[in-house]
Amino acid sequence: MSEPALRRRTTQPSSTPVTSYQRAPPPPRRGHPTRSLHLSLALVILAFFVVYAQRQTVKPKAPLTYSVDDQRQLPEKYAICSKDGKKVYTVPIEGGVGGVECVVVDGKEVVDTGSLGKIRRKWINGEDGQKPLNQFQVLYLAPGQTLTPGLIDAHGHPLVYGQAQQLTLYGCRSPVEVIERVEAFVKASPPPPGTWIEGLGWDQNLFEGQEFPTAAEFAKSSLLKDLPISLSRVDFHVEWVSPAILKMLGDIPDVDGGQVVRDADGKPTGVFVDNAIELLKAIRPPWTDADRERYLDIMVKDALSKGLTGVHDAQGFLEDQQFFIKMAKERKLPMRFYSMLACGREEDFCGDKIEHFDDPDGHYTLRAVKMFADGALGSRGAALTDDYSDKPGWNGLMLKKEEVWEPLIKKWYEAGWQVNVHTIGDRAAKTVLDAIESTFGSDPDRGREARFRLEHAQILRPEDIARAAKLGVIGSYQPTHATSDMWYAEDRIGSERIKGAYAWRTYLNHGGRIALGSDFPVESIDPLKGYYAAVTRLSEDGRSPHGPGGWFPAEKLTREEALRGMTIDAAYASFSENLTGSLTVGKRFDATIWDDDLLTVPENEMLEVKAKGVIVDGKLVWGGVGA
Numbered sequence: 001m002s003e004p005a006l007r008r009r010t011t012q013p014s015s016t017p018v019t020s021y022q023r024a025p026p027p028p029r030r031g032h033p034t035r036s037l038h039l040s041l042a043l044v045i046l047a048f049f050v051v052y053a054q055r056q057t058v059k060p061k062a063p064l065t066y067s068v069d070d071q072r073q074l075p076e077k078y079a080i081c082s083k084d085g086k087k088v089y090t091v092p093i094e095g096g097v098g099g100v101e102c103v104v105v106d107g108k109e110v111v112d113t114g115s116l117g118k119i120r121r122k123w124i125n126g127e128d129g130q131k132p133l134n135q136f137q138v139l140y141l142a143p144g145q146t147l148t149p150g151l152i153d154a155h156g157h158p159l160v161y162g163q164a165q166q167l168t169l170y171g172c173r174s175p176v177e178v179i180e181r182v183e184a185f186v187k188a189s190p191p192p193p194g195t196w197i198e199g200l201g202w203d204q205n206l207f208e209g210q211e212f213p214t215a216a217e218f219a220k221s222s223l224l225k226d227l228p229i230s231l232s233r234v235d236f237h238v239e240w241v242s243p244a245i246l247k248m249l250g251d252i253p254d255v256d257g258g259q260v261v262r263d264a265d266g267k268p269t270g271v272f273v274d275n276a277i278e279l280l281k282a283i284r285p286p287w288t289d290a291d292r293e294r295y296l297d298i299m300v301k302d303a304l305s306k307g308l309t310g311v312h313d314a315q316g317f318l319e320d321q322q323f324f325i326k327m328a329k330e331r332k333l334p335m336r337f338y339s340m341l342a343c344g345r346e347e348d349f350c351g352d353k354i355e356h357f358d359d360p361d362g363h364y365t366l367r368a369v370k371m372f373a374d375g376a377l378g379s380r381g382a383a384l385t386d387d388y389s390d391k392p393g394w395n396g397l398m399l400k401k402e403e404v405w406e407p408l409i410k411k412w413y414e415a416g417w418q419v420n421v422h423t424i425g426d427r428a429a430k431t432v433l434d435a436i437e438s439t440f441g442s443d444p445d446r447g448r449e450a451r452f453r454l455e456h457a458q459i460l461r462p463e464d465i466a467r468a469a470k471l472g473v474i475g476s477y478q479p480t481h482a483t484s485d486m487w488y489a490e491d492r493i494g495s496e497r498i499k500g501a502y503a504w505r506t507y508l509n510h511g512g513r514i515a516l517g518s519d520f521p522v523e524s525i526d527p528l529k530g531y532y533a534a535v536t537r538l539s540e541d542g543r544s545p546h547g548p549g550g551w552f553p554a555e556k557l558t559r560e561e562a563l564r565g566m567t568i569d570a571a572y573a574s575f576s577e578n579l580t581g582s583l584t585v586g587k588r589f590d591a592t593i594w595d596d597d598l599l600t601v602p603e604n605e606m607l608e609v610k611a612k613g614v615i616v617d618g619k620l621v622w623g624g625v626g627a
Ligand SMILES: *[C@@H]1O[C@H](CO)[C@@H](O)[C@H](O)[C@H]1NC(C)=O
Pocket: 575, 576, 577, 578
């Protein structure tokens, strides 16, 4: 991974990235009177190239991940500037994208922004009474590049993502295709005895007949028939298991807020929906910290390489909290994690089992709780006020009884937690908003201070959008969910209710605040997919049920709104708008360098834009600067 600073010398230092950076400035040169002129000249030329090259570019050979104390760092004091105009987007909290030519960094923080001329006068020449900074370096973006605040994914599942990368089933067109992929996985990496084979990503909507698969499919494979296998539907709201797991479960009861799918004789078929998944969790072998570290490593590498500097963990399991806290204390989290605590099985309140936590550098924060009100739309678990349009007599599942919510939300609020609730259906949202309204009474200021969130907020009645905005509830949206669901969502809920679905712009128009995320690994971890979906409401190949202008185009976000939703607004949704999310004076320098301009790149090229360098707390954590 590392490389001696001088090995990548080049004859064209002005255009080629050169060296990994030395953390400490070199000691002052002493004279060497005994050396020959020839050697001295060679050293001078070499030194010229090194110094010159360092002023131009800083690029480690390989992405740096994991240790924030790694040696290869940017200078202690530096500016990053664009020679192409105002291509450093500061995204100030007050609004807009705040384009400037340069941002100046001292240690972990932004200390100035402005034009190239101003930066030269003030920070290099030391006019205006400002003492020039020692060892100050100006680094330039390469032509065409831009710099934005590091992107924040306001809703993802870090450890589950890492785990899921091992066996993904996205796009399988039949149960047989799924079985083939599982067989290939088992052949390539035979599981140690006792471990479960877990995969993610199947979707019965892609199968002929669109029926849930059954455990019997595994019995057809001589390789798989006796193995414990549990495969999550793409939305995580359904598990499809093998006969070996059914056998372990023994007698299988019905579960409130969930469904054990059964055949005509009442025998479980191997499919568990929503709360019924708890039955599986109860017997699943627990993760070890070594598992967790492996999963986290996979996730962090993918996230950084896509330009993310922060993620909100939308289900921070109680049993994983000590692992994250330990990682934060050991300074092994190179990006920011904001955890939403998820209690154990059948436990509504666990705020007395763990304390808030805030790492001094803000790389791990625990002060929020995540609860689930209902299931998902794809599996018809979302709780609707009226029946599903494509399934009369069925209106989904509330995962807790309606009357539980008001006392529960009050309890968490009074114990000092931010309350974030998964709501997909309009009945779920209404129930939770009723509870929130009663918690704050008629005082909207208390609501705004508490910054409660609806995670997904996917389908809302029009009056509830207005109410949520007034209560200061943050709509935590995933733009790619809209473009994944747009092919069937209107079938599920009909032409009237669809108007309040994925209605980001309506939420903003009512004065509401939003934050944007992906729900990885349910969707891609690549934030540009969310950015593209937010501003186009088109599939990746440019289609929608309403044609190339986008699905319900009135709900599109502007590029500025989308960028804010992934930076400063996501920071606000985690109470960290004073720390990150903008490149303005006093904030941590968390930034991403892109090889194009997200604000002007044509829509059909947006998904080709690449992150080239990622900086957290002023330190390079992935890629490089200037290449
Ligand atoms: C951000 O800073 C302002 C000004 O100091 C302060 O009033 C506010 O409470 C801070 N916000 C948070 C979330 O800490």
